[in-house]
Amino acid sequence: ERPETTREPDMRIAVGDRVLAPIGSSDGRYVFMVPAHRGTLRLLTRSASPSDLDPWIEDHRRLGVAVRRVDIERGASFETIPLDDPRLAEGWWDAEQDDASMWRWTNGDAALPIDTDGMAMLTIELAMTMEYPVALPIQGVPEQDDWSIAAG
Secondary structure: OOOOEEOOOOOEEEEOOEEEOOOEEEOOEEEEEEOOEOOEEEEEOOOEOHHHHOOOOOOOOOEOOEEEEEEEEEOOEEEEOOOOOOOOOOOEOOOEEOOOOEEEEEOOEEEEEOOEOOOEEEEEEEEEOOOEEOOOOOOOOOOOOOOOEOOO
């Protein structure tokens, strides 16, 4: 019997020991306010292997979300992190593309090398999601009834 699924990736970012929900999301764009931070953020989502739900599919990778664009705005400065940036290594699959665009799948727990001296705005634009079994917890996120924004 096929488990209950969702296409909602339930995206969060981990900044140190804090897990933050987006301040807004629409049409595959997720916006986060990132506090001052040095080092690596974690992009956390639901994840599954395409072959788990459809055994005839040969793709056994654990997939989170397919990211089309990563933008970070720090005051007046704006940076787009290229999808083929070598710093996108841990938790990222190789970049894929078609005639019109490029995307890169995460494994559900991907490192984002972002430093900020103060508050910054992080925008993640998705190319696609997949079907995720609802029963699977999100990697790296403690189970809580309501963790829209972790206190900290």
